[in-house]
Amino acid sequence: MAAHRKPKHSPLGGQAARTAATLALASAATATVFEGSGHTEPRLTPAQVKAKVDRLYQEAEVATEKYNGAKEKADAARDALDRLQDESARRTDRLNTARNGLGSIATAQYRSGGLDPAVRLALTSDPDQYLARAALVEKAGQRQASTIASVRRELTGIRQLRAESDRRLTELRGHEADLRQQKAAVQGKLTEARSLLARLTAEERARYEAAAAGSGRSGGSGSGTDTGTGTGSGTGSAGARADRDSGRGGPVTAPNGRAAQAISFARDQIGKPYVWGATGPSAYDCSGLTQAAWRAAGVALPRTTYTQINAGQRVSRSQLAPGDLVFFYSGISHVGLYIGGGQMIHAPRPGAPVRVAPIDEMPFAGATRVG
Incomplete structure (x- = not known):
């Protein structure tokens, strides 16, 4: 008879098994906590926030100039389309007039009975009168041929206009x-910059905004209301008054009257807010300000920094004269109006209004003389 064997039990049965399971779950949870905390972004110092915000604002300015370029092209295409549609409407009116003329001629021919001219001459009681009328009919036939040719030209022209x-x-x-893509890019950069600035304490934020009011490239609050970009200090602020006084301090010897007019206009804008995509009169971005300044002097500049740099004669930094356009960064993403003495008037960025600033506060990329 086979011996009965006792069933084997797990060494972690009962209470021991439950204890082991609890410990395993606790270990897993602890590992998860440590793993998750490894992905938590550490708190940035104010200096790190400033560096990131500066970079974001510079990237936003690049996107702003691309937006400006796309808008300029869209506006030009829309104007061209409007002109084409107007011309198509005018040609359609001329076509309808020509068609009506052909209809009148056809009706007159039908009413005349379409008799052979020789038969009409034989039957008429007044041959002289008939020949006079025949000459008029021939002229009418020539006009008809001309009208048909005109209709054909109008039809061809309308087809071409519609294709264009x-x-x-x-x-x-x-x-x-x-345009929509670049607008989203600008707004995304500015939103990210505002999010970073929100991490600062009230005291840190106040110091940061004070620095922005004192230097055009040291950041800004980005907390304005116009398209969410920030309006910066108003014209009544102490910083704006100081900049305006600096911009007016001492006569500027411009090489010609137009340059002097452009500088005078730019000085009058000191203290007005930076708003991306703006061309005045209440706010500007960098290329919007230089375009408006030279427009006031009677010179039409293109809209963007990377087209304005090619709008005149290139000059070296050592050859700068008041009224020259000065450009910055490798991508030619910022521009100011040189006023002499190593200074320029420019629209810096959100939170920093139009002001006077040294040209060496940004990486110099080139200069152009216009006017």
Whole structure:
């Protein structure tokens, strides 16, 4: 008879097994906590926040200039489309007039009975009168041929205009898509900058904003109301008054009257807020300010920094004269109006209004003389 064997028990049975399971879960939870905390971003110092915000504002300015370029192209495409549609409407009116003229001629021919001219001459009681009328009919036939040719020209022209309109419409939609993309890029950078600034304490934020009021490139609050970009200090602030006084301090010897006019206009804008995409009169971005200043002097500049740099004669830094456009960063993403003495008037960034600043506070990229 086979011996009965006792069933084997797990060494961690009963209470021991439950204890082991509890310890395992606790270990897993602890590991999860440590693993999760490893991904938590450490608190940035004010200096680190400033560095990141400066970088974001500079990237936002790059996107702003791309937005300005896309808007300029979209506006041009929209204007061209409007002109094409107006011309198409005018040609359609001329076509309808020509068609009505052909209809009148056809009706007159039908009413005349369409008799052979020789038969009409044989039956008429007044041959002289008939020949006079025949000459008029021949002239009418010539006019008819001319009208038909005109109709054909109008039809061809309208077809070409419609094809060009379709091309311009496609082009416009592409520029509008680019416009939306660049707008989203600008707003994303500014939102990220505001989020970083929100990490600062009230005291740190106050020091940061005071620095922004004193130097155009040391950051800004970005807390304004216009498209969420920040409006900076108003024209009544002490910083704005100091900048305006600095901009007016002493005569500036401009090389010509137009340069003097551009500088005078730019001085009058000191203290007005930076708003991306703005061209005045109440706010500006950097290229919007230089464009408006030279427009006041009777010179039409293109809209963006990377097109303005090619709008005149390039000059070296050692050759700078008041009224020259000075450009910064490798991507030509910022521009100011040189006023002499190593100084410029420029629209710095959100939170920092139009002001006088030294040209060596940013990496110099080139200069152009216009006017």
